[in-house]
Amino acid sequence: MIKEIKSIPLATFLSQLGHEPTARKGTRLWYKSPLRQEQASSFKVETTLNCWYDFGLGRGGNIIDLAAEMYQLTDVRYLMRCIADSCPVPLVQTVAPSYPQRHSAPSMERFEVVPLEHRALVAYLQERGIPAHIATAHCKEAHYCVNGRFYFAVAFENVSGGWELRNRYFKGCRGRKDISYLPWARDGPSTECAVFEGFIDYLSALTLGIISGADAIILNSVVNVNKAVPYLNGYADINCYLDNDTAGRTSLAELTAIYGSTMIDRSILYSEFNDLNEFLVTQSFTKNILSNENK
Structure with missing residues (x-):
């Protein structure tokens, strides 16, 4: 199972999470890091080896290593499920149902959406030029737990009931990726x-x-x-x-x-x-x- 998951192109996985390359140089794709906020593009994907490296963090690896960084998890089976939920590749879809039921839970537990009020999240959007009255009128606030740690993010709903999530340190999606x-x-x-x-x-x-x-x-x-x-x-x-x-x-x-x-x-x-x-x-x-x- 791990071999199949590792064969998923990193570019496909990143694209499903909303990250697109800013440049291509030969077999290398360059991104703004999905693990942190940055202006330049210092996150590299080597397509032939299907591996990544974040020069700002000094860390890299395969798709499971990347998921571990993004979701802050260490359970490999759990991470594989997270990847399968995010990346609708036929090969992965056949893998996902084979896990025991205890591993089928979403990567984000105790997920709750409330009105946007947290000052840190409103400030984050204000730093992006969005005034508070527009932010609070059109966005929500998500609270969730990952591996026993609690997080919060700006939440924006899609037509499939999924949520786009953003804060200063994370860009991702809860549920199905959609418009x-x-x-x-x-x-x-x-x-x-x-x-x-x-x-x-x-x-x-x-x-x-x-x-x-x-x-x-x-x-x-x-x-x-x-x-x-x-x-x-x-x-x-x-x-x-x-x-x-x-x-x-x-x-x-x-x-x-x-x-x-x-x-x-x-x-x-x-x-x-x-x-x-x-x-x-x-x-x-x-x-x-x-x-x-x-x-």
């Missing part, structure tokens, strides 16, 4: 839909006030782009706020091939930045500097 669909529904059906890669970009758009009156779809990973298609049918305009990287451009091309001129690339707004949130943070930083200079 989030948010109808505007204030003055009847909308003719417009905005598409984002992650919910932080969606919150950024709300902060900037650029999607008023439009429905929204958050992919939560570019691998979910095909799942968005049934929801996008029928819109007169589809505004794409995807990342300015290879994965984002590929997703835009796939959607444009289906919807043609209905698909509008809005990334020109933040063409000098990787994504909409990075643009927002820079804008907020500049405004704060100007405000302080005028005092």
